[in-house]
Amino acid sequence: MxxxxxxxxxxxxxxxxxxxxxxxxxxxxxxxxxxxxxxxxxxxxxxxxxxxxxxxxxxxxxxxxxxxxxxxxxxxxxxxxxxxxxxxxxxxxxxxxxxxxxxxxxxxxxxxxxxxxxxxxxxxxxxxxxxxxxxxxxxxxxxxxxxxxxxxxxxxxxxxxxxxxxxxxxxxxxxxxxxxRFPLCLPEHAVSRAYLKMEEALRWSQFPVPPNARWAELGSAPGGASQALLDRGYEVLGVDPAEMHPAVLQHPKFTHLRRRTTQAPRRAFRKIRWLAADINAAPNYTLDAVESLVTYPQINIRGMILTLKLPEWTLADRIPEYLERIRSWGYNVVRARHLWYNKQEICVAALMRPFKRKPVVVRQKARRKRPT
Ligand SMILES: C[S@@+](CC[C@H](N)C(=O)[O-])C[C@H]1O[C@@H](n2cnc3c(N)ncnc32)[C@H](O)[C@@H]1O
Missing domain, CATH: 3.30.2130.30 (VC0802-like)
Known part of the structure; x- marks a missing residue:
């Protein structure tokens, strides 16, 4: 030894x-x-x-x-x-x-x-x-x-x-x-450098994402990260009030919901199992947006790749608190890394293992009382 x-x-x-x-x-x-x-x-x-x-x-x-x-x-x-x-x-x-x-x-x-x-x-x-x-x-x-x-x-x-x-x-x-440092270089068709951030996150996290998986990305414009997902054959729902790059919009597996996350209809996420977020806001804003989705009864997210921006480096002291919050939503494998392609931000990879869907609640019609 x-x-x-x-x-x-x-x-x-x-x-x-x-x-x-x-x-x-x-x-x-x-x-x-x-x-x-x-x-x-x-x-x-x-x-x-x-x-x-x-x-x-x-x-x-x-x-x-x-x-x-x-x-x-x-x-x-x-x-x-x-x-x-x-x-x-x-x-x-x-x-x-x-x-x-x-x-x-x-x-x-x-x-x-x-x-x-x-x-x-x-x-x-x-x-x-x-x-x-x-x-x-x-x-x-x-x-x-x-x-x-x-x-x-x-x-x-x-x-x-x-x-x-x-x-x-x-x-x-x-x-x-x-x-x-993963050996990565930006492909010519990439519309933003976030392509590399997503590619690095996918390689580091090693999530068991099946082919043809459906992702949603909160904060998707102009679209580099979505392209990295599309290049792997996944479907992507991009949620962002800003404009997507035309090259991404034209991709047959990409759909744009041009809204803020809070205004996005929840039914759009029903078939989504993987979630990415790259919103340019403080960590708790991103976490509020993510929480509102993953805790929604009819939404079942198995794994997440979240970018948490740290507008002040002192926010790094609160990372354990952010990770604990994510665990409280039922994610038992939660890790964070300052990726090679992260600037003043970190990447969090969270997975629910084994994946458990929320129980389907069937609403019963109220029975009419028979007249006595
Ligand atoms: C860093 S950029 C995202 C880069 C993108 N991931 C890419 O690959 O090109 C941050 C984005 O967050 C979006 N954003 C800000 N607040 C948002 C919210 N509440 N919901 C969705 N998107 C939001 C902004 O419009 C902006 O396009």
């Missing part, structure tokens, strides 16, 4: 470090902030606490996390690659992930900017320096069940002359990609 070091690292969007540290302090009071830079945070297990084998750092704002083994000063990169393996020691790693921290000025991160070519060169260099006993799998872009639970060597380029080395286990689909 691998002895786990008493430090963890997490990478996050630039400018979100303090939000992440507050989240960690709330959920893991035994973790203390240690070294950090923009986009990169480390935390130490304090007061002689030690990570146990099953420890998971389930933080919304950590896009990737792992156990920290140490840092390597980089002069000659080939020598640095050998140092990386010294830190790994006997840990049986199966993959090498290399990525840079997000060092953009806060609020200026561009999720579309590809990482520099050097990142791949460093990954090749480290892989080539692996001891013979190490059995690395080729860089793989599709999460494979057989690799679940295996260790990955993490090398975060904190600065060109400073790499931090750690390990994480392959678990959820995002853990298969360096930095938790």
């Amino acid at each position: 691998t002895t786990l070091p008493p430090f963890i690292f997490a990478t996050c969007q630039s400018g979100v470090e303090n939000v992440l540290k507050r989240e960690a302090a709330r959920q893991y009071p035994f973790l203390r902030p240690a070294f950090s830079r923009r986009g990169f945070v480390t935390l130490k297990f304090a007061d002689a606490t030690q990570p146990l084998e099953g420890f998971r750092f389930e933080a919304v704002f950590a896009r990737a996390w792992g156990f920290t083994l140490g840092r390597v000063e980089v002069g000659d990169q080939a020598e640095a690659a050998r140092q990386v393996w010294k830190l790994i020691g006997e840990i049986p790693v199966r993959m090498v992930h290399v990525w840079p921290r997000d060092s953009a000025p806060p609020g200026r991160s561009d999720p579309d900017t590809p990482w520099p070519d050097e990142v791949e060169q460093i990954r090749s260099l480290i892989s080539a320096a692996a001891p013979e006993s190490v059995n690395l799998v080729a860089p793989d872009t599709t999460p494979r069940r057989g690799l679940r639970g295996q260790w990955v060597l993490d090398c975060i380029i904190v600065d060109p002359d400073e790499w931090w080395v750690g390990i994480h286990r392959l678990e959820g689909p995002e853990t298969f990609y360096p930095g938790g």
Whole structure:
């Protein structure tokens, strides 16, 4: 069994470090902030606490996390690659992930900017320096069940002359990609960047959505997210008082309800099983809109992908309260993540497992009293 070091690292969007540290302090009071830079945070297990084998750092704002083994000063990169393996020691790693921290000025991160070519060169260099006993799998872009639970060597380029080395286990689909970044790029026909946000949410949540499923999206204009759903073959009911892009409107599986959610007739949702929301309003406004639908007697929603905007970062402190509210509607699998394509907002994935429809209430006609 691998002895786990008493430090963890997490990478996050630039400018979100303090939000992440507050989240960690709330959920893991035994973790203390240690070294950090923009986009990169480390935390130490304090007061002689030690990570146990099953420890998971389930933080919304950590896009990737792992156990920290140490840092390597980089002069000659080939020598640095050998140092990386010294830190790994006997840990049986199966993959090498290399990525840079997000060092953009806060609020200026561009999720579309590809990482520099050097990142791949460093990954090749480290892989080539692996001891013979190490059995690395080729860089793989599709999460494979057989690799679940295996260790990955993490090398975060904190600065060109400073790499931090750690390990994480392959678990959820995002853990298969360096930095938790799914390999996505905007298709030419996409009418808004929300396409990528929805695609990332679908890949991360891994919802068991059947082919031909029916979705509704609250806040659907101009239509990028709806397109991501349509491209997967789903039917979409877009609810938005604003205009949809003509390319989306023309899609045979798309219907536009040009209304606010509160004014949308409830019968339009009777056959809908999956709900997305991306309303540009404070979280409780979105949650009120969603609650009014999912608690309606004749509406049965199995799973939801909700964007909760955080106009103030301090609202991040209330995320546990928002998730609890969603659970109170009967959703027992509720997770949140600050997606790669989220800006000042988070994605919540909520699923009812097993799915239970509300009982059908048959109204009986009142019997007329017979005249006596
Ligand atoms: C961020 S945009 C949505 C982007 C969209 N998901 C896409 O893929 O292009 C937010 C949208 O929420 C809509 N909106 C605001 N309040 C709403 C409400 N009460 N019901 C439905 N839509 C609403 C706005 O009109 C706006 O189009």
